[in-house]
Amino acid sequence: MKTKVVLSAMIAPAILLYIVSFAVPMVVVGRLSFFKSNYIVSEFVGLGNYVKALQDYYFQKSFFNAFVLMVFIIPISLYISYKLAAALSVFDRRSQGFFRFMLHLPSLVAGIVIGMVWRWMLNETGLINQLLSVVGMRPIWWLVYAWPARISLSVIQMSAMIGGQVLFLSATICSIPLELHDVAQIDGANERKYNRYILRPLLRPMFTLITLLNIIGIMQIWGSIYVVFNSGGPEGSVATPVYEIFLTAFEYSQQGRAAAKGIILMVVIALLLMAKQRVEKWAKQ
Amino acid sequence: MGKAIKLTLLIFVSIVLTFPIYLMVSNSFTESIGFLEMPPTLIPYQFTLANYQRIIQFAYFGRWIANSSFLFVVLMVGCISISGAAAYVLAVVKSKTTSVLYWVLLSPLFVPQITIVVARFIVLSKLGLTGMPAVVLMPLYWAAGVFLFRNGFKSIPYGFLESARLEGAGEAKIFASIAMPLTKPIVGVSVIMIGGTAFGDFMWQMLNLKKGKNMTLLVGLATNALNVNTILDDIGFDLAVGTVLFIPYIVMFIISSKYFVSGLTAGGLRA
Numbered sequence: 001m002k003t004k005v006v007l008s009a010m011i012a013p014a015i016l017l018y019i020v021s022f023a024v025p026m027v028v029v030g031r032l033s034f035f036k037s038n039y040i041v042s043e044f045v046g047l048g049n050y051v052k053a054l055q056d057y058y059f060q061k062s063f064f065n066a067f068v069l070m071v072f073i074i075p076i077s078l079y080i081s082y083k084l085a086a087a088l089s090v091f092d093r094r095s096q097g098f099f100r101f102m103l104h105l106p107s108l109v110a111g112i113v114i115g116m117v118w119r120w121m122l123n124e125t126g127l128i129n130q131l132l133s134v135v136g137m138r139p140i141w142w143l144v145y146a147w148p149a150r151i152s153l154s155v156i157q158m159s160a161m162i163g164g165q166v167l168f169l170s171a172t173i174c175s176i177p178l179e180l181h182d183v184a185q186i187d188g189a190n191e192r193k194y195n196r197y198i199l200r201p202l203l204r205p206m207f208t209l210i211t212l213l214n215i216i217g218i219m220q221i222w223g224s225i226y227v228v229f230n231s232g233g234p235e236g237s238v239a240t241p242v243y244e245i246f247l248t249a250f251e252y253s254q255q256g257r258a259a260a261k262g263i264i265l266m267v268v269i270a271l272l273l274m275a276k277q278r279v280e281k282w283a284k285q
Numbered sequence: 286m287g288k289a290i291k292l293t294l295l296i297f298v299s300i301v302l303t304f305p306i307y308l309m310v311s312n313s314f315t316e317s318i319g320f321l322e323m324p325p326t327l328i329p330y331q332f333t334l335a336n337y338q339r340i341i342q343f344a345y346f347g348r349w350i351a352n353s354s355f356l357f358v359v360l361m362v363g364c365i366s367i368s369g370a371a372a373y374v375l376a377v378v379k380s381k382t383t384s385v386l387y388w389v390l391l392s393p394l395f396v397p398q399i400t401i402v403v404a405r406f407i408v409l410s411k412l413g414l415t416g417m418p419a420v421v422l423m424p425l426y427w428a429a430g431v432f433l434f435r436n437g438f439k440s441i442p443y444g445f446l447e448s449a450r451l452e453g454a455g456e457a458k459i460f461a462s463i464a465m466p467l468t469k470p471i472v473g474v475s476v477i478m479i480g481g482t483a484f485g486d487f488m489w490q491m492l493n494l495k496k497g498k499n500m501t502l503l504v505g506l507a508t509n510a511l512n513v514n515t516i517l518d519d520i521g522f523d524l525a526v527g528t529v530l531f532i533p534y535i536v537m538f539i540i541s542s543k544y545f546v547s548g549l550t551a552g553g554l555r556a
Binding site for chain 2: 002007008015017020025029088104114117127162220226249259270
């Protein structure tokens with residue numbers, strides 16, 4: 001009986017904070033999405049905000065942008081991080097720590113901070129174009145045209161994501177008991193076989209988690225866009241849904257519309273996650 | 286793959302990834318004039334501390350550092366103890382209620398941050414609380430922590446906790462002196478993740494901290510640097526700001542990397 005009280009007391013603060021800082025605001029934002037509101041007056045418009053949000057050209061485009069970024073980023077970064085994490089596991093603890101530190105540095109830094117370097121490097125006469133001219137290519141206007149801007153945002157984002165992914169993956173690899181490796185070796189498995197039949201299956205939940213986090217994360221890129229591509233890049237071509245919503249809520253002060261867009265984004269993410277779960281279940285059979 | 290190839294791969298990727306940071310740091314010691322002379326130099330063109338002097342001269346510079354550190358400590362202690370305690374309950378008690386509660390408590394992870402930010406901002410503006418410095422503590426509920434800690438606690442061998450229970454330890458004691466110390470690697474990760482919020486959550490802090498003396502280091506410096514709109518002008522100052530904002534991350538990483546130790550539980554249980 002006493003145990004029950006103690007356990008309830010342990011979980012109570014989390015539940016309380018959850019209600020105050022998440023549940024209540026979500027209810028309020030849900031209600032507000034049916035109102036036309038600009039912080040001063042509000043008027044009930046039913047589903048009007050949702051209809052207008054879905055018809056909004058820039059909102060539609062932001063999803064396309066995010067999709068392009070996902071296609072660029074996720075497969076490449078996941079492959080690189082897996083290779084790095086697997087390579088990392090053969091070294092002793094000290095060199096592991098060193099490489100984790102090096103790889104993780106860029107992902108530690110907020111998009112705002114790292115963006116300051118990138119907007120300088122991607123400039124017309126910046127470092128990247130200098131390098132291109134060494135190879136004999138003409139300078140590319142990274143920040144001015146849509147596709148170069150998307151590519152450069154993908155690279156910025158990837159450089160910031162790989163370290164964290166390596167960290168997750170190698171933490172999982174470290175938690176695999178050494179005995180498994182020894183047993184596999186005794187049974188005559190070489191490294192490739194060990195990776196294929198033991199390591200990768202054990203890492204699969206982590207791969208899934210990382211992919212999910214990436215899908216959610218890419219739609220939420222904000223800091224580097226805010227710094228590198230003022231106001232969403234050329235024709236809003238790198239604006240992610242989150243950046244669009246940010247503009248709607250805090251630049252144009254359309255609270256109700258922003259609330260509706262936020263909820264649409266939430267539903268889209270939920271659907272994506274569900275679809276992924278389905279596909280995985282189907283693939284298992 | 287041989288060990289040499291692996292080493293080469295790791296070194297190569299490390300250099301590529303950290304090169305922008307190196308450029309940022311080295312060029313922050315250059316007079317802005319030096320930048321117009323491309324290509325950018327790998328070592329400072331004309332070594333100068335002028336950019337840093339400008340940063341230190343901000344009236345509230347010391348205050349910003351204090352604010353950020355305070356925020357970090359409060360979030361750190363709060364997030365880890367609150368979500369850790371909740372995760373412990375969710376890991377130990379096996380019932381229908383806890384498994385439902387687990388997913389409920391994780392739900393913020395599946396809601397885009399912007400939706401939450403807009404929602405919180407609206408609630409605060411309805412209550413007339415925007416601009417109150419205390420609201421930057423809103424991220425105190427940490428859903429990712431519940432996930433990480435619960436998984437960590439679940440992976441602790443059953444015998445550890447059970448033997449403590451048999452010796453009469455209460456659940457709170459088991460949590461604090463057995464479960465928590467065994468998940469030190471997760472605490473290590475938390476330092477970085479929570480530090481990322483304290484020193485990197487620009488959107489929420491910028492929206493709420495408008496008064497100079499209430500600002501965090503990030504908001505104070507970044508808004509000043511970003512006001513420099515022409516891209517080439519004053520890039521040295523920009524990069525110096527970037528470098529200063531980068532320091533907390535290095536400190537956090539060094540603190541936390543001590544705890545990234547694998548196999549803590551290995552050999553803990555004797556047959």
